[in-house]
Structure formats: C-alpha cells, structure tokens
Amino acid sequence: MNESKLVDSMLDLGEILFTSGAEVNRIEDTLMRVGEAYGFLRVDVLTITASILLTVHAPSGAIITQTRRIRKMEINMEKVSQANALSRYICTHKPELEYVQQQLQQIREISHYSETVMLLAYICVAASFTVFFGGGILDAFISGCSAVIVRILIRIGNRIKMNPIFQNMMCSAAAGLIVVALHKIGFSIDADSIVIGNVMLLIPGLALTSSLRDIIGGDMITGLLVMTEAILKAVAIAIGFTVLLIGG
Amino acid sequence: MMGEYFLKTTMAVIGSLGFAVFFNIKGKKLLAIALGSAICMMSYFFAFFHLQDKVFSILIGAILVSGIAEITARIMKTPVIILLVPMVIPLVPGGDLYYSMRYFILGNTQEFGISFQVMLKEAAAIGFGIILVSFLVQVILKSRKYWMEIRK
Structure with a gap:
C-alpha cells in the first residue's frame, strides 16, 4: 500500500471532520486510531485551529509528515457523523485505499438541506x-x-x-x-x-x-x-x- | 401557569430542531434532539418553579441534557456534540444578553450590573454543567479501560 497516499487520505478524513465542526479531540483520536489500524508504529497528530499536522512511522522504516491548512469552515454534522462511521469501519475492516478514497468522496458530496x-x-x-x-x-x-x-x-x-x-x-x-x-x-x-x-x-x-x-x-x-x-x-x-x- | 410552561417548552423544542437543521442533522437524530430538548426544558421549568433561582435551574438543565446527550450519542454511535448543541440552545441566555445591553445603552448602570452578572452566571452554569458531565464520563471510561487492562 502506498503509505504517502494513505497519510494523505487520513488527512482528508481529518479535514472533513474539522471543516464540518468536530472537536479537536475527536479529530486527533480518529487519526490515531486509523493510523494504528493500518499498522503504523507511531502516529503523532497535532490539530490547532486551522491546521492539522500528521507524522507517522511506517513499518517499512519510512517516516512521513504531512500538513493540511484549513481555511473554510462550514458546519455540517451529517458529514461529521458519516466520517465518524467511516473511521469506525476502517478500524474494524482495514479496507483498501481505493475504497476509503471513494467513501471520502461520497462524504464530501453530502448535501446540505435545501x-x-x-x-x-x-x-x-x-x-x-x-x-x-x-x-x-x-x-x-x-x-x-x-x-x-x-x-x-x-x-x-x-x-x-x-x-x-x-x-x-x-x-x-x-x-x-x-x-x-x-x-x-x-x-x-x-x-x-x-x-x-x-x-x-x-x-x-x-x-x-x-x-x-x-x-x-x-x-x-x-x-x-x-x-x-x-x-x-x-x-x-x-x-x-x-x-x-x-x-x- | 402550566399552560405557559407547556407553550415555552414547545417553542424551545421547535428552536432546537431549527438549530439541528442549521447544522444539517438528519434522520432519527432529530427525534432524539426533540425529546432531549423537551426533557431539558421541562426539568429547567420544574427546577425554576420550585427554587425560583434561574442560574441554579439552568445548571440542573445543563447537567441533565449533557447526560442525555452523552448516553444517547453512545447508543446511536454518533459524536456527542451533534446532539448536545441543539439540545442546549434554549438555555443560552440570549434574553439577558439583550437586556443587559439595553440597560447599558440607557445608562441604567445599576440594572446593567445586575443583568450582566446574571448573564455571566447563566453562561457559566451551562459551561459548568457540560464540563462536569463530560469530565465524569471521561473518568468512567478511563477507569473502565484501566480495569479491563488489569484483568488481562
């Protein structure tokens, strides 16, 4: 599995949670759990108001750091709820990266009330x-x-x-x-x-x-x-x- | 008197549901929010009726509603904050914010002091209620985890 892409997807998940109005604690906890589910030896997450910083130690010995700057906030609790459900699924089933990306895309497309x-x-x-x-x-x-x-x-x-x-x-x-x-x-x-x-x-x-x-x-x-x-x-x-x- | 409380509770529930729509909450969570908000307001009015103390009644309402939100969220497997925020909205002291500002503009310093103090106390009561319950839940969850690890 492409580790760098996986970290990118984890950040996508974090970004969705953050922009939709989840608490910091939840974002950090979710990324830690997902990282551990995919077998990273160590996961360090720091989330402060407008940015997420994620470093993982992969089993292959690589150490990957990526950051994400968050600018736009749009409260959408349905997205938080769905992203939460996806992270639960990831932790129990460890799905392929393509599946996760596809699910993330679906969550992004959740519409607001008219x-x-x-x-x-x-x-x-x-x-x-x-x-x-x-x-x-x-x-x-x-x-x-x-x-x-x-x-x-x-x-x-x-x-x-x-x-x-x-x-x-x-x-x-x-x-x-x-x-x-x-x-x-x-x-x-x-x-x-x-x-x-x-x-x-x-x-x-x-x-x-x-x-x-x-x-x-x-x-x-x-x-x-x-x-x-x-x-x-x-x-x-x-x-x-x-x-x-x-x-x- | 009861009729007035009933009307206000109904209005609070509609307000809570409206906020749930602002946050794009869907499905059966709306039902949980309506029920939680109704229980919250009824307990607030009940406490207010007996104690005649707004701040303390808000504290009771906030503790109860946080408890309901924490438990329901775990049953429905959904983040607590989704349920908690819309439920707690009717307790927010918007009225006292307005009145204290009004007295301030009118130059009525004494009344301003009183209502501003009440507003701060009410906001603190909501905050304290939420903090107390989420702290208790954390203690319970952590001690359960610790217990499980010991038994292993």
Missing part, C-alpha cells in the same frame, strides 16, 4: 424564540420576517466572504433597524422579544460548546482560540442591536 428548508428553519427558530421570550403572535410574525432578511444578509455575506464577526454585527443591526422602523410607523410591538428571537439565530452555540469540550479534553490552545472567537461574535451581536436601543 435553501427553502433553511429559510423555514430560520423563520421557525426566530419566531419560536420570540414567543419563548414573551412575545405574542404578531411579534412572532415580524420576527419571522426579519429572520428572512437575516438569512439573505448571511447569504450575501458568505458570497462576498465577509468577516464573520462583522457579519454577525450587521445581521443583528438589521433586525434592530426593522423593529425601530415598525415602531416609528406606529405598530405596537414587543421590541425586546423580537430582537431576542433574532439574536438567538446568530448566537455561536456550537463554537462555545465545542471549545468547552476541547478545554476539558486538554486542547487548551484550540479551546481558548475558538472561545475567544465565539465571545467576540457575541459581543458583535450585542453591539449590532444597540442600533435599536439608540434609535428607539
């Missing part, structure tokens, strides 16, 4: 959290409408590769502006619950949770970096909706 479903989910989340935080039916409706605008802004932001922190600020400011505008026109709405509903859409829950789990797993560097980013995003959201408070 745009319509995503939009519906945005509306549902914003509307339900508006009711959750004490809004009425009209508030839930307005919250759903502003969720559509938030989704459109996120799409545009992703298209032009906008800084995610600034993007969060812009989206929460937009939600605030809508509420201010409606309030000025004369609608009697509960501004607080509408904005909170939209804020919940933007809150970086995954980043906060996974960074906590990283820190407990002993990956301090990644945990702290991810947590800092999440806190910055939360602050950006808070700054964004001050538009509402100053304007209204």
Whole structure:
C-alpha cells in the first residue's frame, strides 16, 4: 500500500471532520486510531485551529509528515457523523485505499438541506424564540420576517466572504433597524422579544460548546482560540442591536 | 401557569430542531434532539418553579441534557456534540444578553450590573454543567479501560 497516499487520505478524513465542526479531540483520536489500524508504529497528530499536522512511522522504516491548512469552515454534522462511521469501519475492516478514497468522496458530496428548508428553519427558530421570550403572535410574525432578511444578509455575506464577526454585527443591526422602523410607523410591538428571537439565530452555540469540550479534553490552545472567537461574535451581536436601543 | 410552561417548552423544542437543521442533522437524530430538548426544558421549568433561582435551574438543565446527550450519542454511535448543541440552545441566555445591553445603552448602570452578572452566571452554569458531565464520563471510561487492562 502506498503509505504517502494513505497519510494523505487520513488527512482528508481529518479535514472533513474539522471543516464540518468536530472537536479537536475527536479529530486527533480518529487519526490515531486509523493510523494504528493500518499498522503504523507511531502516529503523532497535532490539530490547532486551522491546521492539522500528521507524522507517522511506517513499518517499512519510512517516516512521513504531512500538513493540511484549513481555511473554510462550514458546519455540517451529517458529514461529521458519516466520517465518524467511516473511521469506525476502517478500524474494524482495514479496507483498501481505493475504497476509503471513494467513501471520502461520497462524504464530501453530502448535501446540505435545501435553501427553502433553511429559510423555514430560520423563520421557525426566530419566531419560536420570540414567543419563548414573551412575545405574542404578531411579534412572532415580524420576527419571522426579519429572520428572512437575516438569512439573505448571511447569504450575501458568505458570497462576498465577509468577516464573520462583522457579519454577525450587521445581521443583528438589521433586525434592530426593522423593529425601530415598525415602531416609528406606529405598530405596537414587543421590541425586546423580537430582537431576542433574532439574536438567538446568530448566537455561536456550537463554537462555545465545542471549545468547552476541547478545554476539558486538554486542547487548551484550540479551546481558548475558538472561545475567544465565539465571545467576540457575541459581543458583535450585542453591539449590532444597540442600533435599536439608540434609535428607539 | 402550566399552560405557559407547556407553550415555552414547545417553542424551545421547535428552536432546537431549527438549530439541528442549521447544522444539517438528519434522520432519527432529530427525534432524539426533540425529546432531549423537551426533557431539558421541562426539568429547567420544574427546577425554576420550585427554587425560583434561574442560574441554579439552568445548571440542573445543563447537567441533565449533557447526560442525555452523552448516553444517547453512545447508543446511536454518533459524536456527542451533534446532539448536545441543539439540545442546549434554549438555555443560552440570549434574553439577558439583550437586556443587559439595553440597560447599558440607557445608562441604567445599576440594572446593567445586575443583568450582566446574571448573564455571566447563566453562561457559566451551562459551561459548568457540560464540563462536569463530560469530565465524569471521561473518568468512567478511563477507569473502565484501566480495569479491563488489569484483568488481562
């Protein structure tokens, strides 16, 4: 078996896990197990926020090091789940390299929910959290409408590769502006619950949770970096909706 | 009173499912998330009803939901984080983040201090709950592994 190609495929697996939103601990653990399953004498993995470094000692005596730089993150838990299942299969069956590459390609092609479903989910989340935080039916409706605008802004932001922190600020400011505008026109709405509903859409829950789990797993560097980013995003959201408070 | 809790729990479950869709979670995991989220919110409201302490109730909810996520994930052979994040979302103190910011802008320093403190405590309670459970699970798994090795 071509060892260098195998290491490359292992990194592919790690990259899929990383870009789809798995914790560092899981990535390192998966690569260690896969490496051991293929008979490498020693596997050293280091994963920090945007890069994976992998060194293996092959039975033939060769020592191979490869790295992978990760730039784009797109959370997709179905990919994490499938990649996890593939690594379990590899550990028990040790399949041929071609099979692994083919499976990896299949995982890469896993599609996200369609745009319509995503939009519906945005509306549902914003509307339900508006009711959750004490809004009425009209508030839930307005919250759903502003969720559509938030989704459109996120799409545009992703298209032009906008800084995610600034993007969060812009989206929460937009939600605030809508509420201010409606309030000025004369609608009697509960501004607080509408904005909170939209804020919940933007809150970086995954980043906060996974960074906590990283820190407990002993990956301090990644945990702290991810947590800092999440806190910055939360602050950006808070700054964004001050538009509402100053304007209204 | 019960009606209000029921409504809020339903809304929280819809919110959790929405987040599951954002993360592209499919199939029967959605069902697990809906159930876990419902149990989480019900225990939170139950604790809140009896203790009248938001932070402590959130801690109880977070511990329970992390426990459910860890166990369900092992049964379904799927990473814990997939189930945990959507379930825990309704506990996130988005409301207090908003109110503390509002008091800050309005210049109401005293109210800002109170709600900001509450928000930090709530966030810490969620974090502590998750950390506590995943730490316990690690201890259990590691001691089981150690035990197996000794017996060999």
